[in-house]
Amino acid sequence: MKEENTDESYIGLICNGEFNAIHDFKIGELFESFFDNINYNVVREENSIYVDFTGEAICDDEPCTILIRFKIDDSGDEFEVNKVKVNEDILDEEETLDLLDDIAFAGGAILDDEDYCYNCDAESCEHCMHGLEDDNDEDEEDNDNDDENK
Numbered sequence: 001m002k003e004e005n006t007d008e009s010y011i012g013l014i015c016n017g018e019f020n021a022i023h024d025f026k027i028g029e030l031f032e033s034f035f036d037n038i039n040y041n042v043v044r045e046e047n048s049i050y051v052d053f054t055g056e057a058i059c060d061d062e063p064c065t066i067l068i069r070f071k072i073d074d075s076g077d078e079f080e081v082n083k084v085k086v087n088e089d090i091l092d093e094e095e096t097l098d099l100l101d102d103i104a105f106a107g108g109a110i111l112d113d114e115d116y117c118y119n120c121d122a123e124s125c126e127h128c129m130h131g132l133e134d135d136n137d138e139d140e141e142d143n144d145n146d147d148e149n150k
Contacts (some may be wrong), residue, residue: 005049005076007042013079014040014051014070030107031055034067047073050082059086066099084093 015028022030028068031038035055041048049072056065064087071082084091091099 010042010049010051010072010076011040013072013077014053017079019100019104022100022109025104025109026106033107034103043069049076049093051079089114 015031017026017027019027030065031053035057037054038055039054041054042050043052045104051070051072052066053068053070056063058064059066067083067085068081069083070079072079081096081100084096086099
């Protein structure tokens with residue numbers, strides 16, 4: 001017979017777990033690198049179990065409180081991000097991925113381009129090299145054309 005999971009085991013599942021796109025970095029360690037005043041709380045609603053993480057960070061140069069709700073699967077062995085709120089605003093999927101990217105970057109995890117930044121360009125994304133190679137190639141071509149025109 002399987003032992004009943006405790007609040008501590010659910011919190012440990014999250015803290016010692018990894019995000020799919022951020023291998024080799026425990027969620028708890030990433031959160032400690034990014035957030036202040038960290039808190040974990042297990043919430044039971046109907047037939048579901050959640051772990052609510054809250055922490056404080058700087059958002060758009062202002063202090064904010066961030067809630068990341070993880071839904072624990074029925075086996076109690078896996079989880080997924082269920083909802084993310086910044087202050088009272090619920091983030092959509094793209095905003096959530098951007099936040100997770102910032103958390104990963106603060107914790108020392110640099111993601112591959114295919115793991116994040118689906119729609120960025122060099123000006124809007126300081127964490128990737130999108131657009132820079134293309135811009136440099138164009139500059140080199142312009143220089144080559146300038147040399148030919150001399």
